[in-house]
Amino acid sequence: EIVLTQSPGTLSLSPGERATLSCRASQSVSSSYLAWYQQKPGQAPRLLIYGASSRATGIPDRFSGSGSGTDFTLTISRLEPEDFAVYYCQQYGSSPRITFGQGTRLEIK
Amino acid sequence: QVQLQESGPGLVKPSQTLSLTCTVSGGSISSGSYYWSWIRQPAGKGLEWIGRIYTSGSTNYNPSLKSRVTISVDTSKNQFSLKLSSVTAADTAVYYCAYGSGNFDYWGQGTLVTVSS
Numbered sequence: 276e277i278v279l280t281q282s283p284g285t286l287s288l289s290p291g292e293r294a295t296l297s298c299r300a301s302q303s304v305s306s307s308y309l310a311w312y313q314q315k316p317g318q319a320p321r322l323l324i325y326g327a328s329s330r331a332t333g334i335p336d337r338f339s340g341s342g343s344g345t346d347f348t349l350t351i352s353r354l355e356p357e358d359f360a361v362y363y364c365q366q367y368g369s370s371p372r373i374t375f376g377q378g379t380r381l382e383i384k
Numbered sequence: 385q386v387q388l389q390e391s392g393p394g395l396v397k398p399s400q401t402l403s404l405t406c407t408v409s410g411g412s413i414s415s416g417s418y419y420w421s422w423i424r425q426p427a428g429k430g431l432e433w434i435g436r437i438y439t440s441g442s443t444n445y446n447p448s449l450k451s452r453v454t455i456s457v458d459t460s461k462n463q464f465s466l467k468l469s470s471v472t473a474a475d476t477a478v479y480y481c482a483y484g485s486g487n488f489d490y491w492g493q494g495t496l497v498t499v500s501s
Binding site: 276308309310312318319320321322325331363365367370373374375376377378 | 386400421430431432433446447453479482484486487488490491493494
């Protein structure tokens with residue numbers, strides 16, 4: 276089983292700042308089958324990034340994903356008030372076991 | 385755009401079987417090459433993948449739940465279902481249905497299932 280470890284657990288930033296979220300895998304994630312999701316309270320997660328770096332439909336270009344192998348990053352270039360939420364990474368390369376990271380809470384400073 | 389809606393009892397007694405259905409609208413469950421999945425989230429905690437069914441009908445389950453899980457599809461109703469047997473309080477969670485080709489493009493709104501006597 277591939278374990279995903281996200282850091283930091285909580286990130287406190289101000290609107291307009293840049294956010295960098297990390298997701299580290301215990302084994303290499305094949306073919307960059309790594310996705311990122313945003314979840315706001317009371318809502319289902321929303322797909323932001325798939326294939327490590329491809330933005331999902333309708334996702335603003337301030338969100339970007341990068342990385343390969345065991346180290347992946349989600350970057351939000353300039354935080355908007357609506358970006359404060361919990362973010363999860365997910366790997367789907369280790370079939371059939373799909374796993375999620377434990378989440379990073381992005382809060383307003 | 386495909387939409388998903390979970391339905392089922394919100395309260396299940398310990399040792400019984402949890403049964404949920406996901407109704408798909410805006411597209412056919414049997415078209416394309418997609419996985420139809422169940423995911424759960426205990427209150428205040430992270431996401432746990434339960435399992436999935438492919439458009440061909442083949443299934444994959446989380447090994448930690450495999451002995452208790454069955455996912456099936458009813459193409460005539462455009463629905464897929466989850467059964468989780470021998471539930472305990474640890475199975476209390478919001479249950480989501482979702483679909484995609486590996487990642488989860490679309491999600492239902494989620495339904496809270498509480499296991500309690």
